[in-house]
Amino acid sequence: MDDRLAALNLSPIQLRNMLKTVVIIMDEHFDILYVNDAALALLETGLKQIHDRKFYEFFIEDGIERATFEDALRNREDFSETEVQLCFKDGRCVLTDITATCFDIDDQRLMLLEIRQIDKQKKITQETQQHAQQQAARELVRGLAHEIKNPLGGIRGAAQLLEKELTNPDHKEFTQMIVDQSDRLRSLVDRLLGPNSLPQLKWVNIHEIIEKVRSVIELDISHNIAFARDYDVSIPDMYVDPDMVQQALLNIARNSMQALMSSETPEACITLKTRIERQSVIKGKRHGLCALISIIDNGPGIPRELKDTVFYPMVTSKQNGNGLGLSIAQTLTDHHNGKIDVESYPGYTEFTLYLPIEKRTNSNE
Structure with missing residues (x-):
C-alpha cells in the first residue's frame, strides 16, 4: 500500500x-x-x-x-x-x-x-425528525379538533332552542353569547383542521404568484417596509396549485411583516428571492430540479426556544397570534411534495420553499 x-x-x-x-x-x-x-x-x-x-x-x-x-x-x-x-x-x-x-x-x-x-448532514437529519414530529402533532391536533367540533353543534343548537323558550328578553343575551362563542370555536377548529381540498394543479409562472403576494402585502398601509426582488427568471413554468402556493407564501410574508413591525426594525426590508437547485433531497426522495422561493427579512430573528417547533400548530411568539399561519403553509407545501426550510439569527430570517419542478408531459397538460 x-x-x-x-x-x-x-x-x-x-x-x-x-x-x-x-x-x-x-x-x-x-x-x-x-x-x-x-x-x-x-x-x-x-x-x-x-x-x-x-x-x-x-x-x-x-x-x-x-x-x-x-x-x-x-x-x-x-x-x-x-x-x-x-x-x-x-x-x-x-x-x-x-x-x-x-x-x-x-x-x-x-x-x-x-x-x-455539518450543516447539510444536520439539516437532512433534522428534516426527517421534524417531519415525523410535525405529522404526529398534526394528527393529534386534528383528532382533538374533531372531538371538540362534534359537541359544538349540539351546544349551539341547544342554546337556540333554549332561547325560544325564554320569556324574559334580557336572558336572550346569555343564549346569544353561547351561540357566538360556539361559532368562534368552530371557526378556530376549522382552521386547526387545515385545508382538506386536493390541489388544483395547473402550469403557471411561479413569479406571477410571488408578485401577487408582494402586491397584497404592499397594499397594507399600516407598515413602512421596503421590498426587494432577486428572481431567477430561468425557472420554467411549474405544475402547482397557484392558490395554495400563494396562501403559503402569504402566510410566511405576513409573519415577516409582523415581526418587523413589532420589533420596530430600522430600515425594515423583505427580500423575495428565487433560485433553482439540482439534486435536492426532500423527505428522503431525491428530485432532479427544485425551485427555491425565499422570503428574507432583517428582523430580530426567531427566538431560540421556538426554532424547533415553529411549524407546530398554536406555537407563536406574537402576543395576539394563533400560531396557525406557518403550520398551514407547511401543510399546503406538503400537498406539492415540497418542504419549507428556515434559517434565522438576529438580523436575518430566511424561509425557503422547496418545490419540485416537473417535466411537462402530455399526461399533465
Whole structure:
C-alpha cells in the first residue's frame, strides 16, 4: 500500500489540500500561520490575504467563543466541541464540529484546528425528525379538533332552542353569547383542521404568484417596509396549485411583516428571492430540479426556544397570534411534495420553499 501511494507522487501539502476538513494552525496570539484549501473556502479569502490576520478577525464579536480558545492555548488543553455555530462578518453562519490540538515547536505555543461543516448532514437529519414530529402533532391536533367540533353543534343548537323558550328578553343575551362563542370555536377548529381540498394543479409562472403576494402585502398601509426582488427568471413554468402556493407564501410574508413591525426594525426590508437547485433531497426522495422561493427579512430573528417547533400548530411568539399561519403553509407545501426550510439569527430570517419542478408531459397538460 505504501509503495502504491508513493507511486502517486502526491506531496503532503497536496494531500492536506484535498481534505474537505478545514485545517488551520495559529499561534498563541491567534495569528494564522497555515491554512489548507478547505480553510480558505470556509473563510472566503485568498492565501495572500490570510497571513498577518488573526483568526477571530473573520467573525462577528459574538460569532466565536474566544475564551475557549484562549484558555486552551494558555493551559495547553485540547478540546472538541460539536454543533458549534460560527458567524462571520459577512453575515454567514455555519454549523461545525471543532477539534483543537495544542502543541509546542521551538518554544512556540501553537494550536491546530480541525473544523468540519455539518450543516447539510444536520439539516437532512433534522428534516426527517421534524417531519415525523410535525405529522404526529398534526394528527393529534386534528383528532382533538374533531372531538371538540362534534359537541359544538349540539351546544349551539341547544342554546337556540333554549332561547325560544325564554320569556324574559334580557336572558336572550346569555343564549346569544353561547351561540357566538360556539361559532368562534368552530371557526378556530376549522382552521386547526387545515385545508382538506386536493390541489388544483395547473402550469403557471411561479413569479406571477410571488408578485401577487408582494402586491397584497404592499397594499397594507399600516407598515413602512421596503421590498426587494432577486428572481431567477430561468425557472420554467411549474405544475402547482397557484392558490395554495400563494396562501403559503402569504402566510410566511405576513409573519415577516409582523415581526418587523413589532420589533420596530430600522430600515425594515423583505427580500423575495428565487433560485433553482439540482439534486435536492426532500423527505428522503431525491428530485432532479427544485425551485427555491425565499422570503428574507432583517428582523430580530426567531427566538431560540421556538426554532424547533415553529411549524407546530398554536406555537407563536406574537402576543395576539394563533400560531396557525406557518403550520398551514407547511401543510399546503406538503400537498406539492415540497418542504419549507428556515434559517434565522438576529438580523436575518430566511424561509425557503422547496418545490419540485416537473417535466411537462402530455399526461399533465
